[in-house]
Amino acid sequence: MSHITEKLAEFVFEEMSANEMADARQHVSECANCREHVGRFQRTLAMLKAAPEIEPPRNVVFEFEKPVARRFWRWFPAAAAIAALLLITVALTSRVHVQWGNSQLTISFGQPIAPAQTDTTATLASDIQRMQGRLAYLEGQQQALERDQIVIATAIQPVARTRRAPAGD
Numbered sequence: 001m002s003h004i005t006e007k008l009a010e011f012v013f014e015e016m017s018a019n020e021m022a023d024a025r026q027h028v029s030e031c032a033n034c035r036e037h038v039g040r041f042q043r044t045l046a047m048l049k050a051a052p053e054i055e056p057p058r059n060v061v062f063e064f065e066k067p068v069a070r071r072f073w074r075w076f077p078a079a080a081a082i083a084a085l086l087l088i089t090v091a092l093t094s095r096v097h098v099q100w101g102n103s104q105l106t107i108s109f110g111q112p113i114a115p116a117q118t119d120t121t122a123t124l125a126s127d128i129q130r131m132q133g134r135l136a137y138l139e140g141q142q143q144a145l146e147r148d149q150i151v152i153a154t155a156i157q158p159v160a161r162t163r164r165a166p167a168g169d
Contacts, residue, residue: 003027004034012041 004024010016011024028034090096099106102122 003031005037008037008041012038012045 004011004027007016007020007024011021011028014021016024028038097108099108
């Protein structure tokens with residue numbers, strides 16, 4: 001029989017079949033190493049049985065009760081540092097080209113970026129949108145002026161009537 005280290009608990013608790021138990025007893029009687037393992041296991045078991053059962057303190061937090069989110073943040077600084085180091089390495093070892101156009105940032109490594117081709121429909125749409133905004137602003141200004149004129153006209157009418165009225169009245 002081979003060493004019983006893999007079936008040590010089954011041997012001590014006598015959970016093996018009768019033939020296996022007989023072979024294991026024979027092996028333990030001949031093998032000092034396995035006899036030592038069995039002795040340690042039996043002493044540990046005896047101490048566990050003799051120890052009183054105690055309730056753990058309420059302030060003890062077991063590992064499986066920790067929220068998962070905290071585990072992520074524990075590794076975040078290291079991951080961010082590795083990502084930053086990778087970006088710096090790439091930037092230093094290759095040529096980096098950056099281009100901003102049409103509200104879009106383009107970054108390329110190694111080869112320069114081809115000049116952006118102007119899309120006439122996009123340009124026209126942008127111009128139309130800008131003009132519509134200006135038109136709406138001017139319409140608002142015109143309405144405000146018309147309201148001011150009405151207010152001024154209503155204030156002037158009583159004054160104009162008093163001046164037109166004959167002096168004899």
